Amino acid sequence: MFGVAKQDDVDAGRIAVIAPEGFVEHAVSENVYAGIAMGRRAGYMYGAALARGPLGAVGAGLGQTTSTGEVGLIVPTDYVRTTGETRVVDGVEIEFQMAPGTEAPSEMHFYFPGRRALCMAENATHTLHNLLTLRGALVRDPHMWSQYLTEAIDTFGARTDVAFASHHWPTWGQKEVIAFLATQRDLYAYLHDQTVRLINQGYQGAEIAAMIQLPPALTSAWNAHGYYGSVSHNVKAIYQRYMGWFDGNPARLWPHAPAEQAERYVAAIGGIDRVVEIARTAFDDGDFRWAATLLDQAIFTDEDHADARALYADTLEQLAYGAENGTWRNFFLSGATELREGNFGTPAVASAPALVAQLSAEQLFDSLAISVNGPRAWDLTIDIDVTLTDLDAGYRLTLRNGVLVYRSRAASGDADATLTLTKARLIALAGGDLESPGFTLAGDAGALHALLGVLDKGDPGFNIVTP
Numbered sequence: 001m002f003g004v005a006k007q008d009d010v011d012a013g014r015i016a017v018i019a020p021e022g023f024v025e026h027a028v029s030e031n032v033y034a035g036i037a038m039g040r041r042a043g044y045m046y047g048a049a050l051a052r053g054p055l056g057a058v059g060a061g062l063g064q065t066t067s068t069g070e071v072g073l074i075v076p077t078d079y080v081r082t083t084g085e086t087r088v089v090d091g092v093e094i095e096f097q098m099a100p101g102t103e104a105p106s107e108m109h110f111y112f113p114g115r116r117a118l119c120m121a122e123n124a125t126h127t128l129h130n131l132l133t134l135r136g137a138l139v140r141d142p143h144m145w146s147q148y149l150t151e152a153i154d155t156f157g158a159r160t161d162v163a164f165a166s167h168h169w170p171t172w173g174q175k176e177v178i179a180f181l182a183t184q185r186d187l188y189a190y191l192h193d194q195t196v197r198l199i200n201q202g203y204q205g206a207e208i209a210a211m212i213q214l215p216p217a218l219t220s221a222w223n224a225h226g227y228y229g230s231v232s233h234n235v236k237a238i239y240q241r242y243m244g245w246f247d248g249n250p251a252r253l254w255p256h257a258p259a260e261q262a263e264r265y266v267a268a269i270g271g272i273d274r275v276v277e278i279a280r281t282a283f284d285d286g287d288f289r290w291a292a293t294l295l296d297q298a299i300f301t302d303e304d305h306a307d308a309r310a311l312y313a314d315t316l317e318q319l320a321y322g323a324e325n326g327t328w329r330n331f332f333l334s335g336a337t338e339l340r341e342g343n344f345g346t347p348a349v350a351s352a353p354a355l356v357a358q359l360s361a362e363q364l365f366d367s368l369a370i371s372v373n374g375p376r377a378w379d380l381t382i383d384i385d386v387t388l389t390d391l392d393a394g395y396r397l398t399l400r401n402g403v404l405v406y407r408s409r410a411a412s413g414d415a416d417a418t419l420t421l422t423k424a425r426l427i428a429l430a431g432g433d434l435e436s437p438g439f440t441l442a443g444d445a446g447a448l449h450a451l452l453g454v455l456d457k458g459d460p461g462f463n464i465v466t467p
Contacts (some may be wrong), residue, residue, distance in 0.1 A: 018087060019076035020098060020106040024358050034136060036458030039346045042066065042135040044464060047330030048347035050337060057333065061127055061228030061326030062167045068347040072354040080108060083155075097155060099148040101141045103129055109152055116161040118177070124149060124184040126168040126222065130229040131191075132237030134327050139241040142192035142234075149185035153178055180223060187224045190214065191231065195238040204247035205239030230325045259467045262300035272298050276308050283315055288322070291315045299339075303466040312465075313339040335465040346460040356427055361388055361395065364423070365406040368430055368455065374402035377454040382447045385411035390422040399451055417443035430455070 043049055046066045047057035057065060078087065080096045087094050097109040103122040111118050122129060123145060131140045163177040164170040171180045191212070198208045209232045218224045226232075246253060255261055269275050275298045282291040295312035298305060313336040320332035338344060359367065382399040387410075394410040411418050421429070421439035429439060432452065441448060 017074050017076045018078045018080060018089065018094075020100065020108045021079045021081045022100075023076060023079070023106040024073075025106075025360070025363075036346070036460050037462075038135045038137070039348060040460055040462060041464070043344065043347045044331045044334040045134045045327045047334060049344040050330065050333055057330060059326050060330060061226075062122075062125060062129070066348055070349040070352040070354070072352065073358055075358060083151075097148070097152060099123060099145075099152075102145040102148055103140060105138070109148075109156075111156050111160070113159070116159060118152070118156045118160045118163045120152065120163055120165045120181070122166050124152075124163065124181055125165045125228075127227040128187060128224055128229040128231065128234065130237075130327075131188075131234040132240065134233065134331060139237045141241070142188040142238060146185045146189035146192065149181055149188070153181050153185070157181065183218065183221050183224060187214070187218055190218065191234055192238055195235050196242065199239060199242060204249075205236040205243070206247075208239060209233070209235040226325050228326060230328065259300045262297040262467075265297045266301045269294075272302055272305055272308065275301075276305070276311060279308075279311060279315070283311060283318075288315050288318045292319060299465070300467045309339050312336075316465075338465050343461050343463065357424070359427070361391060361393060361423060361426075362406070364426065364430070365395065365397065365404070368397075369404040369406075371455040371457070372399070372402060372404050373454050373456045377402040380450055380454065382451055383415040383417075384447055384451065385409075385415040385418045386426070387411050387418070387420045388423050388426065389420060390424075397451070399454075404451075415443065416447035417441060417445065419448065 046060045048065050048068055050057035052058075059065070080087070080098070083096065083098045085096050087096075092112060093114055095111040095113060097111070099107045099109055099121070101107075107121055107123065109118065109120050109123065131142055157174070157178045160177050161174055162170050162172050163180065171177050194212055195208055198211065203211065212231060212235055213219075214224065214231065226234075256264065266272050266275050269278065275294050279291045279294040279298070282288070282294065292312070292315050295308055295315060298308040299312055302308065316332040316336040316339070320329045320336070323329040323332065334344075377399060378401065380399055382397075384397045386395045386397060388394070393408065396407045396409050396412075396415065398405045398407075411420075419426075419429075419439060419441055425436075425438040428436060430452075434449075434452075
């Protein structure tokens with residue numbers, strides 16, 4: 001979203017909040033499908049729960065950290081749909097370039113001709129960005145990313161004196177801006193093209209991540225360093241984008257789940273005390289990656305083993321202190337913190353009312369569908385007609401075989417129950433509020449109770465570093 005505004009100013013029409021078409025839909029969809037899991041992992045990635053200081057959180061590479069508390073959303077009042085569109089906001093002319101599928105599904109750059117200033121959103125910052133964030137997301141497209149940077153150079157380069165981004169400091173001077181954008185373009189293009197080349201030579205993601213070296217010109221450019229994203233996990237993301245999670249080795253097609261696999265590894269090595277002994281030798285030798293691998297198995301065999309927990313925390317701490325990448329450091333330190341102090345949960349509330357309120361009816365039904373506890377719903381067959389009075393829309397919800405399906409249709413009278421309410425009241429109802437007024441229910445009330453009874457809430461405090 002472009003700009004910062006107070007909601008009351010937006011509602012009063014005093015400020016235009018401009019976004020790419022589809023911004024709200026993309027902004028809320030992550031929270032519909034995996035917001036709780038992403039939020040919990042984001043606590044690790046951004047170090048939001050860590051102590052501040054040289055032994056704790058010092059930033060996340062792209063900025064300091066995320067806020068704790070509840071996430072909000074200012075709804076755009078105007079949408080941009082095509083490259084070349086212009087707007088005048090508070091007397092300032094802005095020219096837009098669409099860049100979808102790059103750092104965000106809905107992304108755009110904007111140019112201020114009166115200032116000869118170019119904002120590159122998050123597509124050209126003074127670091128290698130993420131193609132797949134450690135918190136989780138869809139894999140971004142580095143090929144399109146690089147192409148939109150080329151388009152930005154061709155469209156704006158000759159008339160730009162300063163380029164800046166949503167994060168990080170500006171770059172001054174026309175030649176310097178073009179060189180900066182070209183370096184960023186070459187960075188994403190190189191990672192994409194070389195990863196795909198090695199995929200076609202038969203290498204898998206972890207192997208390619210260990211093989212790829214950036215050209216000297218990119219290695220020496222500070223803005224191409226992996227302070228936020230990294231060559232290692234971005235290469236694996238590109239592999240995932242094209243090839244998926246399976247590396248093609250049949251022995252890795254059907255492994256045991258982590259805890260069951262850990263038990264077998266530990267038994268094969270000679271028991272958990274022997275595993276810790278080998279890990280301590282690795283720690284003393286400075287091979288912290290191997291120590292972490294061994295101790296991961298130990299903890300997933302016996303999470304209360306005191307020596308394993310202590311050494312694992314020390315090991316993760318050492319990995320953190322050696323990491324150039326801010327998000328890697330935070331992940332390592334967050335794991336160490338939880339091993340020593342216990343689960344800190346999710347510092348920020350991603351599925352906040354301000355975001356949930358922007359769900360379309362279809363997204364709301366999708367959020368219900370992914371909350372259905374399948375096994376508990378196997379034997380249920382339920383039809384509920386829902387009429388949303390404020391949207392003048394009707395839907396048929398059908399639960400069968402543990403799957404909730406919705407169709408757009410008017411209430412027909414042959415459903416088990418008919419529910420009439422506003423979208424806001426439906427959101428509250430889905431959250432378990434059956435007592436407040438504002439809805440009417442005709443037919444079998446038990447059908448609604450049965451549907452709500454098989455909905456599971458996500459766990460914002462699920463374990464990460466322990467089983």
